[in-house]
Amino acid sequence: MTVDEGGGPERRPERLRPPRIFRSRPKGDRPGATGAPPEAPPGAAASEPSSRRGPDPSLLIRTRNLTKHYGDLVAVDRLTFEVRAGEIYGLLGPNGAGKTTTILMLLGLSEPTAGEARVVGLDPTRHPLEVKRRVGYLPDNAGFYGALSGRANLRYTAHLNGLSGPAAERRIDEVLEQVGLAADADRRVETYSRGMRQRLGIADALVKDPQVLILDEPTIAIDPQGVAEILALVRRLVDERGLAILLSSHLLEQVQSICDRVGIFVRGRLVAQGTVEELARTLGSPEVELEVGVVDGADGIERAIAALRSLPGVRSVLPDPPIPGRLRATVTREIVPRVVPTLVEAGLSVVHLQRRDQGLAEIYRRAVAAQADATVGGAA
Amino acid sequence: MSSIVTAVDRIAARFGFVPKDRYGEPPARGWLVVAGKEFADHLTSARFVVLLIILGLAATATTYFSSGVIRTAASAASGTPSIFLRLFTIASDQMPGFVALVGFLLPLIGIAFGFDAINGERAAGTLPRLLAQPIHRDDVINGKFVAGLATIATIVFALMLIVAGIGLVRLGIVPTAADVIRLLAWFLVAVVYVGFWLGFSMLCSVALRRAASSALVAIGTWLAFTLFAVLLVSLIAGVIAPLPPNPTNEEILANARWSDLLARLSPPTLFADATAVLLDPSTRTLSTLVLASQVDRAIPSTLSVTQSLLLAWPQVVALVALTVLSFAVAYVVFMRQEVRA
Numbered sequence: 001m002t003v004d005e006g007g008g009p010e011r012r013p014e015r016l017r018p019p020r021i022f023r024s025r026p027k028g029d030r031p032g033a034t035g036a037p038p039e040a041p042p043g044a045a046a047s048e049p050s051s052r053r054g055p056d057p058s059l060l061i062r063t064r065n066l067t068k069h070y071g072d073l074v075a076v077d078r079l080t081f082e083v084r085a086g087e088i089y090g091l092l093g094p095n096g097a098g099k100t101t102t103i104l105m106l107l108g109l110s111e112p113t114a115g116e117a118r119v120v121g122l123d124p125t126r127h128p129l130e131v132k133r134r135v136g137y138l139p140d141n142a143g144f145y146g147a148l149s150g151r152a153n154l155r156y157t158a159h160l161n162g163l164s165g166p167a168a169e170r171r172i173d174e175v176l177e178q179v180g181l182a183a184d185a186d187r188r189v190e191t192y193s194r195g196m197r198q199r200l201g202i203a204d205a206l207v208k209d210p211q212v213l214i215l216d217e218p219t220i221a222i223d224p225q226g227v228a229e230i231l232a233l234v235r236r237l238v239d240e241r242g243l244a245i246l247l248s249s250h251l252l253e254q255v256q257s258i259c260d261r262v263g264i265f266v267r268g269r270l271v272a273q274g275t276v277e278e279l280a281r282t283l284g285s286p287e288v289e290l291e292v293g294v295v296d297g298a299d300g301i302e303r304a305i306a307a308l309r310s311l312p313g314v315r316s317v318l319p320d321p322p323i324p325g326r327l328r329a330t331v332t333r334e335i336v337p338r339v340v341p342t343l344v345e346a347g348l349s350v351v352h353l354q355r356r357d358q359g360l361a362e363i364y365r366r367a368v369a370a371q372a373d374a375t376v377g378g379a380a
Numbered sequence: 381m382s383s384i385v386t387a388v389d390r391i392a393a394r395f396g397f398v399p400k401d402r403y404g405e406p407p408a409r410g411w412l413v414v415a416g417k418e419f420a421d422h423l424t425s426a427r428f429v430v431l432l433i434i435l436g437l438a439a440t441a442t443t444y445f446s447s448g449v450i451r452t453a454a455s456a457a458s459g460t461p462s463i464f465l466r467l468f469t470i471a472s473d474q475m476p477g478f479v480a481l482v483g484f485l486l487p488l489i490g491i492a493f494g495f496d497a498i499n500g501e502r503a504a505g506t507l508p509r510l511l512a513q514p515i516h517r518d519d520v521i522n523g524k525f526v527a528g529l530a531t532i533a534t535i536v537f538a539l540m541l542i543v544a545g546i547g548l549v550r551l552g553i554v555p556t557a558a559d560v561i562r563l564l565a566w567f568l569v570a571v572v573y574v575g576f577w578l579g580f581s582m583l584c585s586v587a588l589r590r591a592a593s594s595a596l597v598a599i600g601t602w603l604a605f606t607l608f609a610v611l612l613v614s615l616i617a618g619v620i621a622p623l624p625p626n627p628t629n630e631e632i633l634a635n636a637r638w639s640d641l642l643a644r645l646s647p648p649t650l651f652a653d654a655t656a657v658l659l660d661p662s663t664r665t666l667s668t669l670v671l672a673s674q675v676d677r678a679i680p681s682t683l684s685v686t687q688s689l690l691l692a693w694p695q696v697v698a699l700v701a702l703t704v705l706s707f708a709v710a711y712v713v714f715m716r717q718e719v720r721a
Contacts, residue, residue, distance in 0.1 A: 100720065107512055109719045133514040143505025147421075159413045160513035204509065 057121065058085045060212045060244035061106060065115035068101050068268075075101045077268040078115065083244045085211070088234065090259030091248040094368045098268040099248040100140055103214055106246075107137055120211055133161060136205030140216040142197075146190035150181055150200050153189060154207050161208040175203040179233060195226030202233060213237065213245045219254055231258045252364050266367040280360050287315060290329045290339060293352025300348055301325055307346035311335055326352070410515025414523025415530070422531040427492045432535060435489075438481050439539045443546045445472035450551060462682075464555040465562060465659050467547040478543055479566075479655050484606060486570060487648075489535055490577030491598045493528040496591040497521075497582045498714060503591065511719055521582070521714050525707055528578045533571050540567060558661075558685045565689060566658045572699050573651040577602060579706030586714045606648045613642045640667060647702055650695045657683075657692040666691065 061083040068076040076098040083089040091099050104110035106119050108128030117124055124131045144153045151172060158168040176182045179199040184192070192200065198218060205213055215234070219227045235258055237243050249255050255262055256276050263273035272279055294304045301319055305327060308317045313335030320326035331339065336355065343350050422428055449472045450463060471477040498521070501507040510520060540563060547553060555563070580601065584594035621634040643649045657663045661682035683691065 104719055109508075109511055129514040129516070132512055135512075137509070137512040139505070139508035139512065141505050142509050144509075145421075145504070145506060156413075156417050157509075157513060159417075160410060160510075160515055162514070201509075208514075 059083075059118075060085055060120055061089075061246060062118045063102075063106075063115065064117075066102065066105060066112050066117050067114040068098070068105060068110065069113045074268050076105070076112075079265075079268070079270055081263050081270060081273060083212070083246050085244045086238060086242045087261065088238055088245045088247055088259045090255035090262040091246060091265050092250070092252060092255045092262055092364065093248075093265035094250050097250075097265045099265060100216055101268075102265075103137070103216055103246070103248065106214065107132060107135060133208065134210055135212045135214060136208060136210035138198075138201045138205045138213075138215045138218055140220070142201040142204070144189040144192075144197065144200060144204075147188060149186045150189055150192065150203075151176070151185040153200065154204055157204050157207050163207070171207060171209065175206045178206065178237075179203045180229070193226075195222050195229070198222055198226065198230060199233070202230070206237075211243065213243050215245065215247045217249055218247065219249065219251065227254065234258060252361055256360065264364060264367060266370065271367055272363065276360065279363070286332055287330050288333055288336060289356040290331060290336070291320065291326065291352065291354040291356070292329060292339070292343070292350065293323070293326050294343065295325060295349040295351060301327060303346055304343055304348050307342050307348070308339065311338060311342055410513075410519035411523040411526065414510075414515070414519055415526040416523075418524050418527030419530050422493055422527060423534070428531065428535075431489055431492055432538065435482060435485060435535065435539055436542060438485060439478055439542045440546065442472075442475050442478040442481050443467060443543045444550075445475045446470045446477055447547060447550045448472060462556070462559055462562075462661055463551075464544075464547060464553050464559045465661075467551070467553075468543060468563075468566075469655075469659050479659060482539060483570075483651065483655060486536070486574050487577040487602045487606075488599075489532050490528070490574040490579075491581040491595065491602060493531050494524075494578040494581030495585055495595040495598050497524045497528070498585045499589055499591050499594055500585070502589070508719055517715060518711065521586075521711055525578065525582065528582070529571060529575050532574045532578065533567075536567060536570050536574070561685050562658050562661075562688065565692075566655060569651065569654050569658065569692075569696055569699065572696075572703050573647060576647050576699065576703040576706050579703055579710055583706060583710035583713065586710050586717070605646050609643070609646045609649060613639055613646075616642055644695070644698065647699060650699050650702075654692045654695040654699065657688050657695075661688060663688070663691070666695070 059082050061081075063082075064080050066076060066079040067074070079098075079102060081089070091102070093099055101110060105112050106117055106124055108124035108131055111125055119131045120134045122131050144150075145156075148156075154172045154175065155168065158164070158172060163171060172185075173182070176185045179202050181196060181199055181203060184196065189197065189200065202213075202215070202218070205215075213234075218230055218234070222230065231254065234245060234247065238245055247255070247259060259276070261273065261275055262279060263270050264279075265271070272282075274282070292304065292308075294300050301324075305317045305319065308314050308327075308329055308331075311331070313332035315330040315332070317327060317329045320328050329339070340350055340353065446467055446469075449470055450466055468478045469480075471480060475481070496503075498507070501510065501520075507520075511517060544555070544563075577598070581594065581598040584598045585591070588594040588597065617635055617638040621631065621638045623631060623635050627635075644653075653666045657666065661684075664683060
């Protein structure tokens with residue numbers, strides 16, 4: 001699909017191709033992938049066919065051992081990851097982990113010290129203009145020209161992307177509609193709220209009709225309602241238009257709630273990546289915490305505790321005093337489906353059940369703490 | 381050629397043929413888009429209006445008084461060539477002349493449209509967004525410089541028209557072709573001179589994070605050059621080629637040569653010299669050092685346009701070089717900066 005690697009532009013994926021095709025692809029419906037074992041990591045599966053029939057056109061972002069040094073500081077250390085069309089990839093890491101540096105390298109705004117990156121099949125260092133034409137970017141703390149209207153700001157971006165005239169105006173109306181700013185488009189940006197600015201930022205990244213969207217901390221300093229709106233918008237863009245989205249954030253819950261795959265990025269290194277479930281399964285503890293509520297009265301809580309203790313995989317059961325009829329149980333994953341039947345068999349009415357997977361949060365918290373320790377150690 | 385391609389694409393799209401690459405080429409002239417937007421911003425900005433009012437008032441007032449002087453001396457001056465240009469240069473008892481006052485204030489335009497060119501975008505958070513568009517990095521700074529120059533040219537030209545208009549109405553004098561050529565030459569030199577301050581203030585905006593400090597440094601440098609340059613020049617010349625109590629001819633000569641040389645490193649001096657030659661045909665030399673033997677037999681006469689241009693040529697070239705240098709330094713520093721920072 002790239003010009004420099006021998007393919008023609010006609011092999012670029014169509015914009016409205018159903019995105020699910022790409023997600024089902026690793027299961028082996030592609031001839032080139034048959035050589036790779038089904039459980040192979042995506043990197044191995046993709047490198048296998050690329051030697052024979054050119055790179056996979058659905059891999060819109062692909063890095064291999066991408067590295068950036070600032071003097072002695074290693075900002076990004078041998079980063080290898082991929083983002084496909086129709087997928088949201090969450091780059092999760094604390095502030096200063098190297099997320100923005102990575103993004104700048106993907107856009108050709110910063111030159112890698114070593115390793116390589118391919119964005120929409122092109123090398124961003126050698127073809128920055130072509131890459132930037134096809135990639136929408138919402139920077140961290142993106143700003144706008146306050147004295148201009150939202151529409152005028154988007155028009156400038158459209159002109160910079162070679163769009164002009166009625167076609168540009170139609171496109172601007174379309175993206176304003178998509179982010180829900182059509183009614184406020186002609187007001188000065190100075191009068192916008194933070195959430196509106198952020199949505200304008202997404203509209204700005206969409207004006208060029210990109211194949212890839214890179215969002216750097218899109219939900220920072222936004223109220224919960226605004227966050228929900230932005231995340232829903234991002235999800236819709238992927239599902240309806242098959243964009244590939246790279247989203248960087250330091251907030252686990254948001255990444256967990258929206259991303260198809262997550263990479264945990266700490267001190268310039270990717271410590272783990274995969275779907276949220278995969279990460280929780282492989283890296284989390286084998287136990288989950290359950291919060292159970294039964295109808296109290298007539299020693300309901302004692303009977304519930306006794307019934308749960310009889311199960312084999314239950315590690316601990318404790319009453320949760322502030323709320324009558326509540327208890328907390330730590331159980332193995334396998335035993336979770338048997339908890340409610342056991343309680344029902346014991347003649348109890350279950351009114352509340354909440355599961356807490358502490359695994360991923362725990363890994364992330366440990367990783368962040370490790371970075372903090374290293375920073376203190378480095379400074380000393 | 382490109383319009384044919386666009387037309388073909390449009391026809392193809394009309395019949396359902398999707399072009400091979402829906403993106404096409406990135407705009408070939410990113411700097412033009414940046415310059416267009418910046419120029420529009422400048423023309424609608426408050427600082428443009430304020431500068432135009434201040435400088436317009438200065439131009440009107442100086443010309444009003446100058447034309448009064450010319451009117452009272454009209455009978456005596458009837459034979460003088462280029463009365464029209466006198467309108468720009470002559471000083472009255474109440475006011476300095478147009479070129480003296482407005483020439484002093486002109487650098488403010490350059491500083492006003494350059495001091496926050498880059499750090500303003502940084503502070504507003506628009507720079508990363510701008511650089512993520514498919515344009516080259518230097519398109520940003522080139523476009524801004526061109527837009528600044530265009531704004532400067534607009535203001536200077538408007539001021540010239542104000543003066544010429546007042547002259548026509550109050551005095552009824554019509555400029556000769558030579559006068560027009562001299563004025564246009566002065567206009568170009570003035571734009572280049574203000575362009576130097578534009579480049580310098582853009583350098584400040586690249587190097588300094590805060591717009592306020594950038595403005596202060598630029599204005600401070602401007603004042604230092606215009607107010608203290610003469611003082612500094614005589615000081616340094618005095619150190620290099622000292623004048624003892626009873627100097628010999630050689631010592632006076634050496635001192636004067638150094639003074640001239642040092643003064644010509646300063647843009648305001650270069651501009652003042654070029655102005656003196658271009659707008660006053662009777663200026664025959666720019667050297668402070670004229671020997672009695674040279675003046676002795678000289679017939680008081682005026683220079684033709686081409687001779688004046690020749691006389692001012694070194695000053696003009698030096699001004700162009702300084703302007704290019706100031707912008708080039710800003711350009712290089714900008715290109716070497718990290719996007720973040």
